Amino acid sequence: MIILIYGASHTGKTALAQKLLEKYKYPYLSIDHLKMGLIRSGQTTLTPMDDEELTPYLWNIVKEMIKTAVENGQHLIVEGCYIPFDWRESFDENYLREIRAFCLVMTESYIEHNFDTIKRFACVIENRLDDSGLNREELTSENKRNFDMCRKLGESYILIDERYDIDDAVERIIRSK
Structure with missing residues (x-):
């Protein structure tokens, strides 16, 4: 099974992927790590600020990695904000059967009441520069x-409204098989 976790910055994508890794031993790919590897190695002239250009650039690589994982019968979690909303167009039905995708969305109320907490947990898994x-x-x-x-x-x-219950999110994803 392939699990895609996408959404806006600071919604807990990496934390959720890490939790799935710990609980189910599914490896995960952080698209941010791929992005920084390509930028730092000089394989692209894009910068971390070039979000609009980065999405198609990175997605062209990531979608082929997903296809390879499906073809090899491997589990993989892919997380990041560079998964386009038209991601389904990249795969035929044989691949789509193996993919589950979830967008993490915080409500306006959640952001309003928890903004300081969101900022505090920004580096819970990886350090933001x-x-x-x-x-x-x-x-x-x-x-x-x-x-x-x-x-x-x-x-x-996955709507994050009153609180972000990462364990509930994990169970919802796994039940979606």
């Missing part, structure tokens, strides 16, 4: 956009 640019309005706007896209396209999402 500079998080000073995180602001409530952009985070709210991006999550609202993602929620609207999930509903429009019929994509599965």
Whole structure:
């Protein structure tokens, strides 16, 4: 099974992938790690700030890694904000049968009441170099956009409203088989 976890920055994608790794021993790929490896090695002239260009660039690589994992009968979790909403168009039915995807979405209320906690847990799994640019309005706007896209396209999402229960999220993903 392939599990895709995507969504806005700071929604807990990496923490959820890490929890799935610990509980089910499924390896995971952080698209951020791939991004930084390609940037630091000079394989691309893109920078970490080039989000719009990075999504198609990285997705072209990641989708082929996913296909390879499916063809080899391997489990893989892929997490990151560089998974496009039209990700399904990259796969035929043989691959889609093996893929489960979930967008993590925080409600405006959750962000409003937990913004300091969101910032505090930003480095729970990996160290962010500079998080000073995180602001409530952009985070709210991006999550609202993602929620609207999930509903429009019929994509599965995990809504983080009153609290983020990572164990519930893990169980929901595993039950989706």
